Amino acid sequence: MIHPHIADALKVPDLVRLTDKIILIRFESMKIYSALAAVRHLLERGTIRSGQTVIDSSSGIYAYALALACHRHGLRCHIVASTTVxxxxxxxxxILGATVEQVSHSDNLKLDQELRVRRVREILSDHPSWHWMRQYHDDVHYLGYHEVADRIAAAFGGTALTLVGGVGSGASTGGLAERLRAKDPSVRLVGVQPFGSVxxxxxxxxxxxAIIAGIGSSIVFDNVRHHLYDTVHWLDFTHAMSGTVALLRDHAVFAGLSTGAGYLAATYEARRHPDRPHLVIGADTGHRYVERVFARHGEALDPAGLKPVEISAPAEMSTPWSRMPWPRTAWPTGRKEPEA
Known part of the structure; x- marks a missing residue:
């Protein structure tokens, strides 16, 4: 097949068997699906037009995906980037033509995200014709994952499946789970979070x-649909790093930190539920983690000796790894989410 644009080629994932019960769905850059589908839908609806500028904030892979989508569809792109980019x-x-500005350096995830959102609002007040993509809040970003879900369904047939992935904006795990459950309501969804995420x-x-880019948030993301998740894992940086290094050492998979965290969670889940395959979302490659993760491989722990603390409520949570059932429950009524 000859692709009309590199984005169409890069978005397609590969399925890689890691163990009898753990399969990796490996993306070059997962959010290309989301950005391409969102941009195409907005163009078709007339919300944006060719040549217009779109803007968003990002910690990395969404910025790249949006720049590719804009390059493909003749749009201008402005990114307010995290310090982690x-x-x-x-x-x-x-080089792709995006204009980029990074917020002031911060080791604090909440401050980094707040600064980015504040800066986007400032820019929009000066450029009201620009369109804010709002990857964290606009459910248009669910659309691209429907195609991925259809590929998964075709590959696994009628097999009962558990999906494991970083929660992040909610669109990837949420979009996949909703689409898969339309045919098979038994599909389980395991979300992975860093400590410090609201x-x-x-x-x-x-x-x-750590700021584990892409899987947690210090501000409320409207695209997270809590009622889709069956279980949640919280892991610290060292455990996520250990899973990431183990993926490369044991399976030759060079992937990002969220993938390593998901792999560690899936390994535990597969021991508890050996009756079903566990599909780990590998959102990106490991290139941007060379210095922070792979260069420190000597510090990685042996995953065989790691397991989470089982909890029944967030108040019982403890580092470095906690696991809690979240039986497709909405955000608790009357419990106020922190404001952005």
Missing amino acids: DTTTLAQLE TFGSQEHHDPE
């Missing part, structure tokens, strides 16, 4: 090592 990604964004109530637990 590396020089390789920045260079690609600029999404499932771990904001009181600070992990000084």
Whole structure:
């Protein structure tokens, strides 16, 4: 097949068997699906037009995906980037034609995200014709994952499946689970979170090592649909790093930190539920984690000796790894989510 644009080629994932019960769905950059489908839908609906500027904030892979989608469809792109965006990604964004600005350096996830959202609002006040993509809040970002879900359903047939992935904005795990459950309601969804994320109530637990890009948030994301998740894992940086290094060492898979966290969670889940395959979402490659993760491989723990603390409520949570059933429950009534 000859693709009309590199984005169409890069978006397609590969399925890789890691063990009898764990399969990796490996993306070059997962959010290309989301960005392409969102941009195409907005163009078809007339919400945006060719040549217009779209804007959003990002910690990395969505920025790259949006820049590719804009390149493909003749749009201008402006990114307010996190301090976690590396020089390789920045260079690609600029060459693709995106304009990029990074917020002031911060080791605090909440401050980093708040600064980015504040800056986007400032820019929009000066450029009201620009369109804010709102990857964290606009459910148009669910659309692209329907195609991925159909590929998964075709590959697994009628097999009962557990999906494991970083929660992040909610669109990837949520979009896949909703589409898969339309045919098979038994599909389980396991979400992975870092400590410090408000999404499932771990904001009181600070992990000084990490901003685990893409799987957690210090502000409320409207695209997270809590009622889709069956189980949630919270892992600290060291455990996520250990899973990431183990993936490369044991399976030759060079993937990002969220993939390693998901792999560690899936390994535990597969021991508890050996009756079904566990599909781990590998959102990106490991290139932007070379210095922070792979160069420190000597510090990685042996996953065979790791297991979570089983809890029944967020108040019982403890580092470095906690696991809690979340039986497709909506955010608790009367419980106020932190404001963005």
